Amino acid sequence: MxxxxxxxxxxxxGEILFSGLxxxxxxxxxxxxxxxxxxxxSTLLRxxxxxxxxxxxxxxxDDAPADFDGLVSACHYLGHLNAMKPVLSVEENLxxxxxxxxxGDYTIAEALDRVQLGDIGHLPFGYLSTGQKRRAxxxxxxxxxxxxxLLDEPTAGLDxxxxxxxAGVMHAHLSGGGIVIAATHLPLGLDGAQELVMGRNxx
Amino acid sequence: MLALFLRDTRLGLRAxxxxxxxxxxxxxxxxxxxxxxxxxxxxxxxxxPAMLWIGALLATLLGLDRLFQADRDDGSLDxxxxxxxxxxxxxxxxxxxxxxxxxxxxxxxxxxxxxGLFMNMEPAAIGATTLTLFVGTPAITLxxxxxxxxxxxxxxxxLLVSVIILPLTIPVLIFGVSAAYGAVEDPAPFVAPFxxxxxxxxxxxxxxxxxxxxxxKSSAD
Numbered sequence: 533m534x535x536x537x538x539x540x541x542x543x544x545x546g547e548i549l550f551s552g553l554x555x556x557x558x559x560x561x562x563x564x565x566x567x568x569x570x571x572x573x574s575t576l577l578r579x580x581x582x583x584x585x586x587x588x589x590x591x592x593x594d595d596a597p598a599d600f601d602g603l604v605s606a607c608h609y610l611g612h613l614n615a616m617k618p619v620l621s622v623e624e625n626l627x628x629x630x631x632x633x634x635x636g637d638y639t640i641a642e643a644l645d646r647v648q649l650g651d652i653g654h655l656p657f658g659y660l661s662t663g664q665k666r667r668a669x670x671x672x673x674x675x676x677x678x679x680x681x682l683l684d685e686p687t688a689g690l691d692x693x694x695x696x697x698x699a700g701v702m703h704a705h706l707s708g709g710g711i712v713i714a715a716t717h718l719p720l721g722l723d724g725a726q727e728l729v730m731g732r733n734x735x
Numbered sequence: 736m737l738a739l740f741l742r743d744t745r746l747g748l749r750a751x752x753x754x755x756x757x758x759x760x761x762x763x764x765x766x767x768x769x770x771x772x773x774x775x776x777x778x779x780x781x782x783x784p785a786m787l788w789i790g791a792l793l794a795t796l797l798g799l800d801r802l803f804q805a806d807r808d809d810g811s812l813d814x815x816x817x818x819x820x821x822x823x824x825x826x827x828x829x830x831x832x833x834x835x836x837x838x839x840x841x842x843x844x845x846x847x848x849x850x851g852l853f854m855n856m857e858p859a860a861i862g863a864t865t866l867t868l869f870v871g872t873p874a875i876t877l878x879x880x881x882x883x884x885x886x887x888x889x890x891x892x893x894l895l896v897s898v899i900i901l902p903l904t905i906p907v908l909i910f911g912v913s914a915a916y917g918a919v920e921d922p923a924p925f926v927a928p929f930x931x932x933x934x935x936x937x938x939x940x941x942x943x944x945x946x947x948x949x950x951x952k953s954s955a956d
Contacts, residue, residue, distance in 0.1 A: 583813055583955045605820035613810025619749050620742070631738035633818060 533559040533595050533679060535580075535603070535711055540589035542575045548587060549575055555728055559679070562702065562712040562725035571731025573715035574611075577682045580713065581609045597679055608678040610686055614669040618658030622649065622668050625657055626675055633676035637708075643674040646701065648694070662689040670698060673705075681705060683714040696721065736822060740834045746805075747838030753801075757794045757839050758846055764790040765850040776855045783854030784864045784915035788908055790850070791843050791868055792875060796900070798839045799879035800886065800893040802831060803951065807887050816955055824948035828880055832944065836876045844868045863918030863925070867932060871911040874936040877943030878903045884950035907935055 534556060541551035549572035557563045565573045578584040580591060582604035593603040600606035616625040626640045638646065644653045647667040652660070660668065666689045673681060681702075687695050699721035702712050706722075714720055747753045768786050769779055806812040815827055847868055851861035882900035886892030910932040917925035 578955075581813075581817055583816060602820055604817055607817065609813060609817055611810050611813060613808075613813075615810040615814050617742070617746055617809065617811075619746060624742075624745070628738050628742045629814075632822070633814075634821070 533593065533597065533709065533711065535591075535593050535680060535713075537580075537591045538589055540576075540579070540591055541587040542572050542579050542584070543587040544572070544575055550730055551587070551589075553589070553728075553730075555726070557711050557713065557726065559709040559711060560706050562706060562714065562720075562722045564720065564722070564725045564727045565713065565715040565730060566717065566727060567730035573730055574684050576730070577609070577611075577684050577713065577715055580680075581607050581682050583609075593680070599677075600679065603680070606678055607680045607682050608673050608676070609682045609684075610669060610673060611684045612688070614657075614665050615672070616657045616665070616668060619656055621654050622657050622660070622671075623653040625668070626653075626671060629672050630675045633678075636675045636677040638671075638674040640671075640675055643671040644668075646674060646697075647671045648697065663691055663694060666690055667694060670701060674701070679709070680711045680713070683712065683716075685716060686714055687716065687718055687720065736826065736830050739827065739830050743831055743834030744838050747834065753798055753839055754842055757797055758842050760797055761790050761794040761843050761846060762850065764793065765853055769853065779855045780857065780860070783851060783856040784860055784867075785912050786854060787847050787851060787864050788868065788871075788912050788915070791840075791847065791872060792904060792908055794843055795840050795872055795875045796879065796897045796904075798835070799876070799883050799900075800896040802835055802880060802883040803887045803947075804883070804892070812887070812951070813955065816951060819948075819952075824951065825944040828884070828944040828947045828951070829877075829940065832873075832876050832880050836873050840872045840876060844872060857919065860915065860919045864915040867911045867914045867929065870929070870936060871907050871932045874907045874932075874939045875900075875904050877936070877939040878907075880943050880947040881950065884947035884954065887951065888954045907932065910935065 536556045538554055540553040542549050565576060567573055575584060579586045593606055596606055623640060630640060644650045647670050649664060649667055687698060690698060702722060706712060765786060772778060803812060816824060844865060847865050848861050851864060878900050882896040886896045910928045914925055914928040914932055917923040917928055
């Protein structure tokens with residue numbers, strides 16, 4: 533499996549944010565996208581996830597696993613928002629996403645244990661602290677199988693220990709042949725990750 | 736898809752308000768009509784079906800702007816759009832409309848016989864009005880989905896949604912009311928306007944979700 537972007541350009545509100553972007557990530561590799569605010573990191577992730585149209589260029593997933601017929605259907609997207617309903621319990625939220633997105637390698641209970649939320653899965657999502665909400669959102673990545681993870685500031689709000697645990701979660705995903713593409717300002721604890729620095733020409 | 740339906744129904748019932756606000760608004764509209772029109776029982780009975788239809792229409796419009804806005808606010812909408820390879824987006828929209836209709840609009844239909852008594856309507860008229868509401872209100876929700884999808888990116892799109900879709904709901908209102916009258920007034924036909932009402936609902940069950948899905952796709956930013 534190999535994710536290739538060629539001569540990619542992205543725009544926001546009619547203004548080109550980046551252009552001529554080339555990268556390739558093979559299964560088992562991670563790509564860190566760094567750069568100043570407004571450099572287009574989130575825009576790039578949303579273009580990969582099919583939520584925004586690219587201004588020009590190509591992006592494709594070669595040798596995708598058999599169950600996934602396109603790049604978008606092979607992606608998990610963890611954005612700034614957690615995509616959980618505050619009035620439903622954490623388990624209800626995860627249960628919905630699992631039935632909607634398909635079964636993964638982890639059951640809901642295992643995923644909650646993995647992010648150390650095993651004992652509060654019955655609470656409404658709205659009662660959780662910022663870091664706990666983020667961890668519940670990370671559990672959503674585990675309960676449905678997707679080879680490509682698009683992460684936008686995944687560790688925002690996490691404490692040091694949860695960051696380390698999340699690094700472990702990503703390592704497990706990578707060693708299973710997955711791809712991680714993360715936009716971040718902080719080191720995520722992934723050794724040997726490629727780095728893509730955006731916005732160098734602009735500022 | 737069943738999971739989406741169950742989640743949205745659960746949210747509608749649990750989020751506090753959605754269901755009750757619609758019914759209370761409906762009740763308020765119908766309850767003030769006799770005070771405004773006066774104690775002429777014959778007149779009330781005559782305008783009853785029309786008032787029930789107008790009340791139900793306005794009460795349905797009330798909650799429609801939240802149909803996609805809530806999902807957009809918490810980021811779920813992005814994931815629903817991204818899953819469109821697996822679940823066709825139009826189908827997702829249709830399921831969301833069905834869930835919205837069963838939590839917010841079906842209670843109005845169920846409450847309408849009781850409110851019909853306020854209007855001194857005879858049993859046949861009450862039955863016909865309830866039946867036409869049951870058949871016709873899904874069309875309003877499905878038309879509303881298009882307006883809600885167009886206005887989803889606007890922070891205060893509530894009134895805009897109503898303004899966009901109100902002209903499109905007029906045929907539903909016309910045929911709903913004329914079918915309800917057809918059941919009680921002798922020369923007027925019941926079956927023909929009723930079948931047109933059914934056709935409108937079926938037509939928008941196809942067009943509405945497709946248009947709403949297209950609007951949602953282009954609204955992602």
